[in-house]
Amino acid sequence: MMAYVELVDAQKVLKVGLPAVINITMVRELEGSYKTNISDIDFGRKILFLSIPSYKGRFVPIPKGVRMNVNVFDRSSIYEFDTISLGVVKLDNMYVIPVPFPNEVRKTERRKFVRIPLYLEGRFYLTPEEAAESFPFTTRNVSAGGMLIVTKKHLSPGDIIYVDLTFEENLALVKQKTKVVREDPMVEDGFVFGTQFLELPAQLETRLVRFIFQKELKMKNVKR
Structure with missing residues (x-):
């Protein structure tokens, strides 16, 4: 995966509400990656409240x-x-962690949607109706823009399906409109299709990007 790194003005890119991950490597009992988000920013003192x-x-x-x-x-x-x-301090009746931030931060531009190998079981429907028949599938890789699936049901490029798929607790696709964009060579487990999510809500897309980024971090840590 190609990536372009540059230094950018922190005050122009850090925004309240953005998701973040804290990585700790120097303290053994706290070592790991932790989900967080930006609760507030004091630009005058250059303090981020996580x-x-x-x-x-x-x-x-x-x-x-x-x-x-x-x-x-x-x-x-x-x-x-x-x-x-x-x-840890209390800010507006909420406990947060203040951390200083530099004048410039490292910005990494990546492909809009990074794909990671991920095996999950889900179901899809050919229509969004409640009583529609469902068909099982297994993912082979997933991004915030789509997924590669294997299924016994034959589909064709251009077909529209509606996907139910749970990534983790509180993160799932429910009858998500999805387009079949290509058919790959068949495997022993069934037909293989590349798919693209359509009309994905921006908030859900952001949560998927975050989920995949965290999975990517874990994979990199395992490789080390």
Whole structure:
């Protein structure tokens, strides 16, 4: 995957609400990657306020002095910088972690939708009606823009299907309008089709980008 990295003005790209991942490698008991998001920004003091990150559904308050790498991402780029936790503080009745941010952050432009190998089971329908017959499929790879699936049901490029697929708790496609864009050589398990999500809500697309990015991070950590 080709990527282009440049330094950009942090104040122009960091925005409240953007999802982020905190990476900790220097403290063994906290080592890992944690989901968070930008709760507030103090541009005058150059302080970013991150929501208390979670890991496997549990909140992880990061103590003062812990060094970390932060990745903030939008729909097309990742913004990265190294920083340190200033502890846990209360901001507008919510606990957050303030971290300093530099004048410039590293921006990585990537392909709009990165594909990762991922095996999930789902079902699709040929019409969005509630009583429509469903057909099982298995994913081979997934991106925020589409997926490669294997199914016993034959389809043709141009066909429209409606997909039910759960990625994780609280992240799922429900009767998602999807287009078959290509047919690949058949495998032992069935027919292979490349598909593209249509009319995907922007919020759901952003959550999918975040989910795939986190999976990518885990794969890179395993390879190391």
